[in-house]
Structures are given as C-alpha cells and as structure tokens.
Amino acid sequence: MTVIRKLNAPAMSKCILCYSCMLACARLNYRAHSVTRCALKIKTAGGISGKYVADICRSCIDPTCAHVCPTGAMSVKEGGGARLTKSKCIGCRKCVEACKLNYLDFDEELKLPLMCTHCGICVKFCPHGCLEILTENKEGGQ
Amino acid sequence: MLYQNYIRVLYIDLFTKKIKFENREDLCEYIGGSGVASKIFSELADYGSEPLAPSQPIVFAIGPMSTIFPICTKAVCSFFSPQTGEYGESHAGGRLAMAIRLANIDAIVITGRAQSPVYITIKPDDIIFHDAEPLWRLGVSESGQYMRSMAGAPGNRSIIRIGPAGANCVPTAGINVDTYRHFGRLGAGAVFGSKNLKGLVICGEKDFAIKNPAEYNKLYSEIYDKATKTGLMAKYHELGTPKNVLPLNKINALPSYNLKQSNYEYAANISGEAFAEEVLHRKVSCSGCPIGCIHIGWLRKLFDAGYEYESCGVSYDHELVFSLGSQLGIKNTTGVLNLINETEEMGLDAISCGVILGYMSEALEKGDITLSETIVEVKFGEIDNYLKAINYIANPPNDFYRDIGRGLYNFTARKGGDSYQYALQLGGLEISGYFTGPAHLIGGLTGIRHSHLDNAGYSIDQKLLKDASTLSAKTVAEKIIEEEVIRSVYTSLVICLFAREVYDLETVCRALKVIEINASPDSLKSVSSKILKNKLEIRKKMGFCIDNFPLASRYFETPSPYGLIKKEFTDEIITHYKKLIEQ
Ligand code: SF4
C-alpha cells in the first residue's frame, strides 16, 4: 500500500503573510536562510491589501513537468504530481516552462527546479492553519 | 553581514547620483540596527547645519538576526529630526528588513539632495534612479502603486515613500513603509522631502546558506514554539495593542480631550473589542513573524447619495485609537479609521497629528487661536473638520499651519506665554496614549526617541504603582535608564520589542552563537551602554538639554493612576536622571 501525499492550501483567506511556511521550507529542505530558495511562494494579488494566494505544486494528475523532462529526473508520481531525482537533473528548465500553473521556479545557483516534495514541513510552521497535507491510501502501489 | 566580520554599507549621494559600497569591520561592535545606524549617523551628521540641510545623512540599518530568526523584523532609521532639532530615530516593520537582507546590504546611507524629485530602486547588483516628478505630491497609496508597477522589481520587495506632507517638508511627516507600517515619528518624511527623494524600492534574491543547520533548526523551532504556543505573545495577535484601551481607561491612564481627562466616556465604543467586533477585516504580519499583530479595519465610506460607497483597509493600533480617537473625542470605530486613513494618505505621523489636532481644538475653544488661522472649526468630535485640518497640516495654506506642522513644542515656543501649558509634548515630541504616571512623563522627556518604547515608562509606572507608598524618585530614574539600556540591545539586533519576553538575553546569545557571533548577556549590555552613550553625545552636540523642555502644567492637573502627579516628584526624578547619566 502506498500513501499519497499532496500539499493543499485550503484556507488562504486566513493567511497573515508571515512567510513562516516559505522560511521553513527554505531552512529545512534547502539549508537556506532566504525565502527565495524554497518550493512554495505566498503571493499577494494586488499588494498587501489584496488577496493572498499560495503558489504551490497542485499534484497534477497529468503532470506536464514530468512529461517534458528529457532525462526522467522529473518523473510521474503515482496518484498525481511528479518527483524530482536531483542526480538525474541536467538543469534544462523544460519542466519549469512546462508547468501548467507556472508554479515551478528554477534556482540559478543550485541549477535545479525548486520542486515540492509534499513533505508537509511548511504546514507545520503555518501559524494559521492555511495549508494542509492531503493523504490517500492507494492499494497495490509499489 | 551574516557570517562575515563586516557590516556592508551602501552609500548613496543624491547630488552626484553616485553610489559606493563599503565593508566596514569597525562597525561590527555596534551590532546592527540602532547601534550601527546611530554610529554611521554620528560620523556624517553636519552638526552646524539645519536638520533639513542637503548635507545631512539619513541612515537605515538592519541587524545580524534580521529575518534569520523569528520576529526579528524591524529596520531602524536615523536622521537629524526637523521636529526636535536633535537626534531622530524611528523603527519600522513590514517587509523592509527582509528586503534589505535579500538585497545583501546591512545599512543604507543617503546624503545630498537630488536636483529634481527621484525615487530609487535598490537591487543587489543595481541601483536605479527614477524620475519621481509626476509622483511628487501624490498620496501615499497611489504613489506606492506606481512605484510597485514601474520599478520592475517583482517578488520580495519593500516600498517606502513619503506623501504630500513629506514632499512639503512638514517636520511631522513620516515615511510610510509598505502598506501598513511607518517610520512615523520625528519627521523622517521631511528629511526625504528635503532631499527631493520620494522613496525607495528595495529588493533582492540573495540567499545565505545556513552554517550550523542542526543547532540552527533546533533553536529556530524552540523560539518559534515559544512565540506561538506559550501565550507570551497571544495578546498582540488577538486584539492587538488596542486591548489596552479599556484597562487604561479604568485606571485613569487613557488621555482624552487633550488630557483634560484621563478617562474617556466613549472608551467602550473605540476599544480593541469594539474594533474587532465591528471593523476588523484581517490581521497581517511583518515578514518573518508568525504573530500577526497588524490589525486591519475595513473602512466603508458613503461618498454620495444613491448608496455610493468607497472602501479600504486601514491599520489601527492603540496609539492611533488614542491620538485620533479619545484625544479628539471621536465616538466610534469608523470615525477613528477615517482619520487614520487621511493621515496615512497625507504621510503624516498619526500620533503627532492627532495630538496637534487635540491641542488646536482646545486652543480654539479658549480663544488662544482664531478661526481665521485654522480655517475650519476644529472641535472635539467633529470628524469632517478634522479631515480638512489634516489636509492643511500636510499642505499648509498659511503660516499657522506651517507653524503647527512643526509640532507643538515649536509652535508654543513661538507663540509664547502659557500656550505650552496644555501642549502635550515631551522632549519636543507629541505624547503617546498612556498617562500612567511620572515614569512615563520622564521616560518620554529623556528617552532617545522620546518614544514610550525607549524605556517603557508606562510599564515602570504600572509595576511601581503596586508599591506606591515607598516609591522613590531615584528608583524611577534608575529603572528608566536600566530599561533603555536593555531595549537598546533589542533595537540593535533588531528584534521586535513585542518579542522581548520570547528573547531573554540568554536566548539572544544562543541565537547569536548559532550565526557565529560570540556574546554574553553582560557583553551585550555593555555594548548597549556604549551605543546609548554615543546617542547621548550626538544629541548633546545638537544642543539637546532637558531643561529646555519644561513639563506642561496639564500633566499635573489631570489625575493619573497615582492621583495628581506631583511636579516636585518629577523634578526629583530629573535630578537623579541627570546625575546617573553623568556617571
Ligand atoms: S510542477 Fe506544475 S505541472 Fe508539475 S505537478 Fe506540480 S503543478 Fe503540475
């Protein structure tokens, strides 16, 4: 049985724009102090007085990012979304261009796409419960 | 600079439009923030010239922990105050500290005067001067929108700018930071205006690799949990600082009607609870703080018949509920938001502006000033006339408004007679929303920024009140200095003062160690004393003398939680303060 995990942002109207989620992802996944190196972005639509939106990987059932990857570094994940195998990535940026939601960013220094692993660390550090990890049990997975 | 043995300073000269970077090892001992900004300021200040002379510097600085640890969110601005004519320092949150960090800078120094209005985009690899002529007299929100779309700097950026008040060099003008924060006090906005500088857009993408991940992540989580799970900071999030309105009112510590009273019969109408229930729209945080203490009220205004409404979000806090609420006899939350919104748009310091309007209302009532001067009948409770008067302070149509916009100290000094006896200023700066007792008065008078946050006199009063019978003037003076030294540690690091209980000095030292800075609580205190000493020297050179700022008789006529404050007692505190400072 495989457990499928998907990051979700069901309650962004509660967001206080603190960036704790981005800082946590940067800190714990990328050993980085800056919000510029993390796998999600909290954005404002129309400035700080507008709406706050989470730019996250939406675990597409048909992930174009994986389809276009020439090396198989970005591969289709069972149940939706894609998984990045860093060692196979050649930094061609095709996945970044192909992401249907324009979510995926490329880190120029690491030469890697900043792909979400749906680990849930950001969820733990959100003080307002804006984010969640959806889990699904899938019978017969590998 | 994080993990380096220098402070990276960007110098911008507006006259030549030349810039330079310097990596200064000598500044490290001043920590950052307030320590570094005041040190650089002291080197460059043109002591013999006017505060608004083009040669004067304005300095911004962040600290070593800025956005590296939770709630280290403030940036500090040092300048020559056109309002008090001495050292000016103001602190602001928002996104600014994070943007300066991502731009790979520790301090920004601006000198000179541009030949025509400009705003500047600061990126790690580029500094761009933009023509700001068309924006020069625009309101704060509109100019912010233009700068946001024109500067071509997406993502993690901060925009600071002045409004009409700053452009007109009104000495009580502030600099607005992002949408809801400010370098409000002491006239930083006029300094920008005098330099033909509309604002700054700061952005960057610099990353710093974490050096000691295991220790760092552990300590980060510990501090984060302490801030979010122990209740230490819950009050700032729930109702925010307006939570203080009702308790202060109950103990006779809420100034109202220009401190003719220290309680307010409509306090319940404009309490934190009333704001939350009636208009609270959302809460927002400074970047890197999980608390969310910035409370935004939704202001809805009828502008025409036929149900024509306009609406916008306005941030409110205790200070403004006092200055543009109880001080002016405003009886409802919408009225307060309306006045805040206007001061925001004009780019005025909302505390000074409200206190000035309260003074004008009483002075007009008394016949000390005339309607031909004020143009509109400023009167307690009359919102529409206050709205017009705010506009006049920002865009002075006559000498009266030009004078009153310089603050109540300057205004009453010029007017002479007894006019200062009901002018609510301390050390040249309009008071904040506490009338807790003698420590607050002397704390404001002596504090480096003349801010209630310098030494928390209000809190000293409340602690000492428990044992008022044995209260000695010497103890008060000692506590004021002691607290100012401690707070100087936080303002140099630059940790938000609301988080001081989360960051006891031991925790601060552990955090510094993880980012490879060695310090002990004692060493921090001694650096902090040195920083304070430097600032005291600056203001001495600028001619500051406590004796030039006699306390208004109003402070001794209205009951405080201590009953009537005795003038002899405050005199005694001042005597002790002077002696202690000499040492
Ligand atoms: S990276 Fe983009 S395309 Fe790929 S799964 Fe996530 S959202 Fe879909």
Ligand code: SF4
């Ligand atoms: S789920 Fe994990 S990888 Fe994805 S954004 Fe959150 S912290 Fe980053």
Ligand code: SF4
């Ligand atoms: S941690 Fe939560 S509240 Fe803070 S920015 Fe992220 S989603 Fe918004």
